[in-house]
Amino acid sequence: MARPSKLEGAERAAALTALTAAGWTHDAKRDAISKTYTFKNFVEAFGFMTKAAIWAEKLDHHPEWSNVYKTVEVTLSTHDVDGLTELDLKLAQKMDAFT
Numbered sequence: 001m002a003r004p005s006k007l008e009g010a011e012r013a014a015a016l017t018a019l020t021a022a023g024w025t026h027d028a029k030r031d032a033i034s035k036t037y038t039f040k041n042f043v044e045a046f047g048f049m050t051k052a053a054i055w056a057e058k059l060d061h062h063p064e065w066s067n068v069y070k071t072v073e074v075t076l077s078t079h080d081v082d083g084l085t086e087l088d089l090k091l092a093q094k095m096d097a098f099t
């Protein structure tokens, strides 16, 4: 896959507006987005992680995440460019679709 470029300008602004509306927070210092998902129980949380992991492999783009019981904390950023790219948006959209 071609190396993604960092999101800039209007595309970036629109993406951050949509992500914020969907419950993501933006860490400007790191240029990463984070969200905490809370499920009914551990099985639901782990099911979400399993679906997200399959997409992460397909996209060759991987989350930073942790799980405690029914909570999954996710941070997305593209390490290769030290910031947000199209891949982070795609993975965020997929993750939101799995909830």
Ligand SMILES: C[C@H](O)[C@H](O)[C@H]1CNC2=NC(N)=NC(=O)C2=N1
Pocket: 060, 061, 062, 063, 076, 077, 078, 079, 080, 081
């Ligand atoms: C070689 C491989 O394509 C890269 O290391 C990929 C894998 N997954 C990745 N995931 C994330 N979040 N950022 C990356 O820059 C990244 N790079």
